[in-house]
Amino acid sequence: MELPRKILIGEGVVSEVGSLIKSLDTVATAVAVVTGPIVRARAGHECDSSLEKASLNISWHIVSDASLATVTRLQEKIASRLPDFVIGFGGGRSVDVAKMTAFKIGRPFLSVPTSASHDGISSPFVSVRGTDKPHSVKANTPIGVIADTHLMSQAPPRLFASGCGDLVAKITAVKDWELARDEKGEYFGSYAANLAYMSAKIILEESGRLKRRSQFSIRTVVEALISAGVAACIAGSSRPCSGAEHLFSHAVEYVGGPCHGLHGERVGLGTIMMAKLHGFDWEKIAETLENVGAPTKAKQIGLTEENVVKALTTAQSLRPDRYTILSKVKLNKKSAHSLAKSVKVI
């Protein structure tokens, strides 16, 4: 079991990135920071000055997508002088590219997310396009996580709502895992499942308060996301965090392209539909998503009825080995359409 060694959450903690690296490795001299253009301009100087203060040589690498080609390019760029740490500083793309690159070059990865948008900030799992797998794959667990709630409060509200979508998904992910235990005899880790479930439950219970996006809200959501990521570390698989609702999201990317919504937005829609199939209170899920400003209808993220039906009917085939509610309830065009209609996703 591999867990993050240090986790810092709070206002302004990005200024501690340099000292945290030195506390993990006193002889570290060089770091590679992977980020996006907006984050570099908005908050790069704070990260810079903290790393400089710790006498670390910094190389910045701006990435604009999370693809295997980008990872390979970055790997080639830093091959002549490998850094002691790779830092993912930014949103999902930067964190994913940094995590995958660190894994490939065998260096520790430090996660410094600037938005509370998904649980990959603390898990070993990564989604990059261009691999032979249309779902997330395992890399290394971040050695540390620095979640600056001040930086996160400045991120677009849509990213926060997306993080809530990725959290409610743990309801159906855990239900799928229970189903696989009951029907296929799959190993089920109660502790990991409960931890993931709890991170969803807090969003269901607090969504009315969370929508104000106060420091309190951001802290609650980021703690829940980190806990969910840790649940995946404990389970040693993405099982507690990712079920049929994630397969739906991957299938949407597959049939509609990556431009249709953010990860947590697609996953949130998937959760509404999978909750109905599981006999869970799907209206509560939809109400929660609406409360935090996340989409509950496919058209809000530019998806057509046809996209949704295609994604629902192909989702399970993207990962046949992962037993979910979609393995049990085999949807055809007609039943997929009526499911999406019945929960008002289309």
Ligand SMILES: [Zn+2]
């Ligand atoms: Zn997710």
